[in-house]
Amino acid sequence: MGEALVLVPHPDDESIGCGGLLRQLYEQTIPTTVVLVSDGSGGGTLPEGTDHKREKEFRRAMALLHPDAKLVFWRLPDGQLENSPELLPRLERLLAHCTAKTVVCPWREDLHPDHAAIAWGLEQSLAFTSVEQVLYYEIWTPLVANRILEVSEHWSTKKQALSCHVTALECGDYVRAMEGLATYRSLFTQSMARAGHYAEAYRSEAVQSQRYVQPLWHRLLCRLSRYGAKQN
Numbered sequence: 280m281g282e283a284l285v286l287v288p289h290p291d292d293e294s295i296g297c298g299g300l301l302r303q304l305y306e307q308t309i310p311t312t313v314v315l316v317s318d319g320s321g322g323g324t325l326p327e328g329t330d331h332k333r334e335k336e337f338r339r340a341m342a343l344l345h346p347d348a349k350l351v352f353w354r355l356p357d358g359q360l361e362n363s364p365e366l367l368p369r370l371e372r373l374l375a376h377c378t379a380k381t382v383v384c385p386w387r388e389d390l391h392p393d394h395a396a397i398a399w400g401l402e403q404s405l406a407f408t409s410v411e412q413v414l415y416y417e418i419w420t421p422l423v424a425n426r427i428l429e430v431s432e433h434w435s436t437k438k439q440a441l442s443c444h445v446t447a448l449e450c451g452d453y454v455r456a457m458e459g460l461a462t463y464r465s466l467f468t469q470s471m472a473r474a475g476h477y478a479e480a481y482r483s484e485a486v487q488s489q490r491y492v493q494p495l496w497h498r499l500l501c502r503l504s505r506y507g508a509k510q511n
C-alpha cells in the first residue's frame with residue numbers, strides 16, 4: 280500500500296474498525312490521511328460541547344495509532360450524514376485530488392446510517408478518482424470478509440486507543456464488543472482464536488466502472504437500526 284486515505288464516521292470508529300491497520304500503516308511509514316467525517320456531537324442526544332470533547336479524544340487515540348497521520352475534520356452533523364447536502368460534494372472533491380490508491384472506508388452494508396452513508400457516497404464518487412482499491416472495515420455490522428489482518432501485536436495499542444473515547448464508553452461497553460469481534464476474527468488466522476490473538480476483518484474490492492446503488496432494503500434497515508445506534 281503506497282499511500283492510504285481513511286474515512287472515519289465518528290470518533291471511536293477508527294479504533295474499533297481499523298485501529299490495528301492504522302498502527303501497521305504507521306510502523307510501515309505509509310503516508311496516511313484520516314478524515315473524521317462527522318462532528319461526533321451525538322446528533323442532539325449528548326450535552327453541548329460534546330463535539331469538542333470527542334474531537335480531543337479522537338486526536339489522543341490517533342496519537343497512539345498513527346502519530347504521523349494527517350488529520351482532516353469535516354465536522355458534518357452527526358446522525359445526519361445520509362441527508363447532508365455537503366457529504367457527496369466533499370467526497371467528490373477529496374477523491375478528485377486524492378493521490379492514494381487505497382481508500383479505507385466503513386462497510387457499505389453497515390446498519391448505522393452514518394457509516395453506510397459514507398460508503399455509498401464513496402461509491403458514487405469513485406468516478407472522479409484514480410483510486411484502485413477500497414478496503415472496507417466493519418464497525419456496527421460484520422462484513423463478508425476476504426482479508427484478515429492479525430492485530431495481536433497491536434492489540435494493547437488498539438485497546439488503549441479505544442479507551443481514549445471516554446464519551447463513547449460512557450454509553451456502551453465498546454471495549455468488550457471490540458474484543459469479542461476481534462477474537463472471533465482471529466479464528467481465521469493461524470492462531471485459530473487461541474487466547475491472546477486478535478484480528479481485524481476487511482473486504483477488499485477493486486474499483487470498477489460498475490457502481491453500486493444503495494438498495495431500498497438496506498436504507499430501510501438503517502432507519503430501523505437508528506434507534507440503537509446513536510454513539511458509535
Ligand SMILES: [Zn+2]
Nearest residue numbers: 288289292511
Ligand atoms: Zn460510528
